[in-house]
Amino acid sequence: MKNPTTDSLKPCFEPRSVAVIGVSRSPEKAGSVIFRNLLELKFEGKVYPVNPKADMIFEVEAYSSVDLIPDEVEAVIIATPAPTVVEVMERCARKGVKAAIVVSSGFSEEGSNRLEQEMVKIAKRAGIRVIGPNTTGVLNTANNFITTFVPIENLRRGNVALVAQTGMFLGAMLRSIVSSQHFGISKVVGLGNKCDVDDWEVLEYLAQDPETAVVGMYMEGVKDGRRFLEVSQRVTKEKPVLVLKSGVTEVGSKVVLSHTGSLSGKDEVFDAACRQAGIVRVKSLDELIDLTKAFAFQPLPRGNRVAVVSFTGAGGVIATDACAENGLAVARISRKTEKKLRRVTPDWHRILNPVDLWPAVEASGIIEACNTAINAVVDDEGVDGVIVVLAVFRGMALPYDLDILKEGRHLDKPLLFCIIGDKDYMELMTGVLEKRGFPVYPDIARAVKALAVMHRYNVQRKRL
């Protein structure tokens, strides 16, 4: 289906050729980092460095101006000082460029509104879509189109798209995800001052992007609330959209104005809009990552009945409280499940949900106990989702050998883990589980919250 927004944004994410304007011989300058990132990360299209004074940069032929490049240039990345950007944009217009990622800062966020308006006017007239300014730009793991000046290594390709307004924060968030999390990334977009390309347009683009299954956003202001709401309402039926919105308090919104020049708007209005549009609103960076991970990895629960399998009795109690507080029910496990559990559990121990598994671990061994319990609750038709709480200590065997981790095994209900104990053991086990698509949390309440939000999203999606 033709969609003019999506079509016009394609060159921002999928250009066949790109010029980096403002590459210099100093390797630490933003333009140079961006240029080298494109080469080193093997961007699939052509790359041209632009520098008024240089013939060759990093052993690649450079051009003194974008309009002197002999081939077609679909996109440009502009990293020159703010006062030069208007002229650069004029040259891009002459060249027939389709997309400009403006990473330079010093525009409306610093009070220079006129400069920004002038740049946009030229771009609009020439049909150039502009992302930024004051941003790290775009990152697409499908073709390695990466415009960020923050060094990026080990970026896993995956189904999560991240959209943020500001570059440094997005960069830090991304580095944190890449180095600590096991889910992969499809696209990253830093919108900066949003002088042209707006949130709702990026959402529209990501909706049709086959690489993206979950969208996580950090927003300070919403420019066109009506459009954002309208597009979200459509997108959230297919893909979960998680939004961390700041500037929600009166003092916070004043800071936003000086940060990205955005009007953050009334929080109650935004909150109501999110509910109407099926957007999952999150309150912190931790929560954004917690929920993104759950949606990226696991199927949605068909209902709210949860089974809890815990190495510690207290874990079961805490999980039960968290379920009740978040609108989930503790499932009534079937007689069949109970019988299966009985086979690994000492006689003196009562079998309930939450399953206090430790007596079974001691009696039947960790693997036998874990597999029996997890398989039993997963197969129980009265269970819609599972929370497993593991305690891991140095010197103890880790349950690596879980049946659910076996190649080809596919579960039709979500299973989330919480692991507490020795840090190195926690990290080992987390890696094993998350690499096979089971999200792990360091806190029971956070695991339950994630499952609850998945359930709520599913209910709302069906209602919309």
Add this chain to the structure above:
Amino acid sequence: MKNPTTDSLKPCFEPRSVAVIGVSRSPEKAGSVIFRNLLELKFEGKVYPVNPKADMIFEVEAYSSVDLIPDEVEAVIIATPAPTVVEVMERCARKGVKAAIVVSSGFSEEGSNRLEQEMVKIAKRAGIRVIGPNTTGVLNTANNFITTFVPIENLRRGNVALVAQTGMFLGAMLRSIVSSQHFGISKVVGLGNKCDVDDWEVLEYLAQDPETAVVGMYMEGVKDGRRFLEVSQRVTKEKPVLVLKSGVTEVGSKVVLSHTGSLSGKDEVFDAACRQAGIVRVKSLDELIDLTKAFAFQPLPRGNRVAVVSFTGAGGVIATDACAENGLAVARISRKTEKKLRRVTPDWHRILNPVDLWPAVEASGIIEACNTAINAVVDDEGVDGVIVVLAVFRGMALPYDLDILKEGRHLDKPLLFCIIGDKDYMELMTGVLEKRGFPVYPDIARAVKALAVMHRYNVQRKRL
């Protein structure tokens, strides 16, 4: 000051001699692990292994019964099967033991109330204080009296006491703290079924313990609510008491009953009691650790005026929102502070609180920018507490060389950090900061929340 409760509990924590009952030749049995722990961790008193069949265990002379030990035995650790414990307690009574840590399980938590009552009756008549049963017992870093069967290594001595009802959970929590956190531990107490020694008594003991400055508790039920409230009210004037209470929902409380045999009570009642008693109530394990760390490391803020120094503009906005949502005010920084910041900041960048520090970092270098900003807000009399948000990336210099980290430097207001970015860099920087007593959080909202709770505690403490 003489206090009968405190005096009677001293042998539970500070015995000069201890017998471990139920040590066997199998090194993995609970009693054996406990016995070896006491030897290896160099418990300062005398230790005797008790086993009916052995002469020597782990190269130490063993006794077939506690009453056959020729010397005084102040405390015992009982790790024999539940049905044997009544007889063991009778022997302890004959021997004149003062304290019994009963790690064995299979009592009221499994429905065997009679067994538990009988044991307590014997102990009470003989003046023996009993911790447990169904617990990991006691851990005192001052004399290395450690009764836990969970292997404990690298336990740092410090000012935090932890009290929990259940052993496995406490063990996992403790392993997590020891391996991930940088604060130290004074005492750990697992109360188990609380057949004799109750929360309020342990609080009373910890109140007078010079090693303890902060108390963190996990509770499922409160046996003597009135006494707990009364003692808390006294203790919280001197030392913060943080409580994670589970069984707060109706379903949760049913699970509690089967877990520790406790009645968890009405949550609203407990919540009101906490407020009245100045107890800091927390909602998750993460929060318990977050707040414990803040109280353990930092002085209390004198007021609610916060300065935020952030590497990312978005960090400043998020922190501002979190301040407003948690009853903290964003401080109006003085002209003097502004002037100091101006010296490191480019002209085009506006100076505000939250301080968006990145332009200064780029213009003046990371150390110069950080030191100028942090020192300025710390010295500003209009600032009661400081939140610093760092973004750290591989390849970037880390601000190791902060003036606040210098030996002998003493701050009279709290300073909390949030670090986001590359995991290894985050951990390096977290270690540097926390080893010098500055708590670090991976999430801005969590750092602000911790500061807000410190402020609220201080206000409440003054009011009480």
